[in-house]
Amino acid sequence: MGECHYLEGNYTAQKRINFLKPLINFVGIEKERLHAKWVSSAQASELVNDITNFIDDLREMGPSPLKSKINPDSIKTDRYKP
Amino acid sequence: MQFIHPIQEIVRTGVFICHCGSNIAGIVDCRSLTKYCLTLPGVVHATDNLYTCSEAGIRQIMEAIKNNDLNRVVVASCSPRTHQPLFQSACKEAGLNPYLFEMVNIREQCSWVHAKDLEGANKKSRDLVRMGVAKASFLKPMIEIESSLVPAALVIGGGVAGLSAATAMAGMGLRVFLVEKEPQPGGLLNNLYSLASEYQQPCVHHLSEPEYQSSCTLQHFSSEHQSSVRHYIDDLIKQTETNPDITVYTSSQILSVTGYIGNFEFIAKRDIKRDAVQNNIEHVAVQNRSQDIVARNNVIAKADIESYLKENTERIRQKVGCIIVATGAVPYQPDKEFGYNGSTVITQMELERSFLDNTFKSDRVVMIQCVGSRTSGREYCSKICCMTAVKNAMVIKQKKPDSEIHILYRDMQMYGVENEKMLWDARGAGIRFYVYNEKEPPVVENGVVGFYDPLMGEFKQISCDLTVLSTPLTPSKESGCLAKIMKLPVDHDGFFLEAHAKLRPLDFSADGIFVCGSARYPATSMEARAEGLGAASRAASVLFRERLVKSAIVAKIDSETCVMCEDCLKICPFEAITRNPEKMVCQINPILCKGCGCCAAACPSQSVTLAGFEHQQLFAQIRAIN
Amino acid sequence: MIEHVKTIAKQLLESGQITGFLSLKKEHGQIGPHLFQSVDQLDYLCLGDTTGTENRESSTEERYSGTVESKPEIETNRASGKQENQSGAGKSRYPLNKILVRISRNYPSDCFGILVRGCDERGLKRLFALNQLDPDKVVRVGIACPQDLADECECLEPWPDKWVNDTEKTDGSEKEKIDGTEKSDKAPHEPVRQKLPCESVARLESLEARDRFDWWMEHFARCIKCYGCRDICPMCFCKECSLQDDNLVRTGEIPPEYPVFHLARAVHMAERCIDCGLCSEACPAAIPLRTLYKKAGDIMSNESGVRPGYSDLTPSDIGNLPQTGEY
């Protein structure tokens, strides 16, 4: 961290990730589906490990809820009438 | 999959798939990938070859551009880091704008990482090429940005580093402006009696004389060399002051710096009266240099000098192409720590002063290292205090061979062959070294220093008539102001932060500004000089160019839609964005912009576009994923 | 209270300090925003509806919660509100800030007065910080909201920094009375702060992730992409809106690509939403947008310790806020 080619670029990215995680969690997309890690060019094995773990986690969680889009016709509109 | 075609022209994309020997072709089926490419929208030509970056491969690209009237080129091969410029120049040579080129990495990202998954690697390479082609269709031709430059430099700070940089640049024929806040250049060296580097080396006094190599190999500081620091710094000052290409502004302070690499403009304030008073004293004292130092310090200390500050100032405004920051550092002044009182408990700096004034009288001296450094609040090692202490101990030994000298340290930082030798010689000369614990620091009371010696496991007491505290160099207040004025980054200790400690040690991340000497980190005079020369050559490498050319990948704000909310301005790491309150918009200076794209991501109304990574291009790429 | 507001407005207008006073006007039984430019018009000035028009916020609640039990309670609230606040602040709210931004873009050198509630003032502070309004060109006249409205809003601060105070009528000196900008020590009503997270947010958080997803998706799927939420939002002052960008949200699809459409807006609102609830009220599909933005605000205040509009932020301060943007 802090050694970004664009100075504070990676801090900015971190802030954004920190914000997005709880937000997507709030709309029901597991926050574990968004993952960010900072590795330097010298930490190859760490990167590999991290990605492998992330993929395993994703497998465990199954496909994203976004893949199963809701059919708008199936929505019971009457429930929401005033 | 959905593609939107730009309306203005018919996209004719050529795709080149590289085998990279067997690096790619061993895993990815390049033949079928090529066939697949031909099915992609806009692709009119696709071919694969053994090494696209070879001369034959490049020729193939150039011929294909001409024969097929291509207006987009996509190469699927290795890393754009290494090869993009080569392919871009091939496009340029064939008459195609180099920014209409897109590169896809199917070696590192497909064949190498997915070597064990043939099917996956092939699928991914198809995906990536498809994305690349999608982005390519939205690329726009761009031209590089050129700007003129002023072949002059500003050096801030007239210590060793600044003087060295100034003389070096003037020696190359550049115009130099040197701004020094004190009435006299010279920096900290003005207050020193001797330098550690003089020890056992051809002394600087003789550096300019050709015979020094044979004659001057003194083993210690002889009385003849006592004034060698003075001589050294005077020599540097003279070189600076007599050089017609250097303008020295003493008693001056930088007020503002605007502009960008090649075209900076600075405004400084010069205190004429203070300068005049000082120069009078110079005249009086010119015959006797050592008195001069005393006189100078006395005069400056006088409060009435400060009152001149308000009136009698002169404004200096100059244009320069590069700036070298050499503002140096100041020794930490203890506040009663370890019983500091300025008379029997003093700092190394004050010890040097007493050498200069010939007021040094003590026989039994204790020196305490790391006073105010390597503790909470100031965690760094000032790096020069250990050698200063040992050097001063040797000076005392030489003045008074019978004196007792004890040095209490936590770790000895005596890097380099010469310093190591000096340490061994000091031990040989009977100077005693004791280690102490940070947790149980020595206590100085009525001429007795008490401390716990962890090696012996016992408390010790040494009585002495002088205690000398080795305090670190700390960033000066002026450096802090300057950092704000020039928007330069400082580290958490307050020293200026270079762009990269190892790869770009003297550069700031803002182009055209360089740092050297103790402003960056405590440095010995030799290091400061070397850094000064280094910074000078970095600046010269910019200033000797005819024009500055920079990549066209910069951001731009649409002034029609921008509402000056400053989201982009706050986020830009390079201070490239300024506000224009008249038009109620923000603007980007293309020379300062490095194309990081933070602003483009931050703007809610997408008023910022990063050339080469426009929203349309990126979304086309993303939408092409599925 | 309304008389005080009128007196202050009159003074401001007569002294020439302001060109106009932006507030609500009641004419022929209808309430709407109005820029009062002459003193004689002030008779029509009104602080909102106190006689019980349909409360859209609460009906939004009902519509999505599907419960009817809360209704009687709200009735009583409304009734009591009516009694207590005969001359006090009513419930009908309008994006006065938004109108002010538009006016001052056209008349940048004029100074205007504006009637502010808690949320309006929070909005003003953000708008000052984001350079959309000049603090020197705005005179605020504050009013506090009735308790029942605050409860419905789940409002953390239903009053501005300074508000026209009823109690001063009796004991304050003449000057204080018309000044009306004194900060009263007393909060106009308890509780001072709602507990966090707000009930609406907490309720959703107690659900399983998948249920929460379905819940939101059902809501989002009803969106008719009318841009009503954006158009009414005082903080949406962009000249060109990302939500209309074909690249980000594909055009020609209803409902719009969700959740991209709503999340993109939520991200924009992270640094801006001052939690006024106008968006939820305006949404014809009764999507509880405010709850989403409340959560965004919670995250922001967790991350940075600052909630948009709740502290006086100067442009240099907000450099320390986490930066957000789309995607």
Ligand code: SF4
């Ligand atoms: S692209 Fe990066 S450097 Fe350029 S203006 Fe935007 S934020 Fe600043």
Ligand code: SF4
């Ligand atoms: S973020 Fe966008 S709207 Fe705001 S100032 Fe920057 S370009 Fe303008």
Ligand code: SF4
């Ligand atoms: S959010 Fe609701 S209660 Fe709070 S100030 Fe605004 S209108 Fe009043």
Ligand code: SF4
């Ligand atoms: S997003 Fe909704 S609650 Fe937030 S400021 Fe805009 S209208 Fe008000």
Ligand code: SF4
């Ligand atoms: S939704 Fe975003 S882009 Fe659109 S007007 Fe609001 S802040 Fe601006």
Ligand code: SF4
């Ligand atoms: S107001 Fe409601 S329906 Fe209209 S665009 Fe916003 S969320 Fe969709």
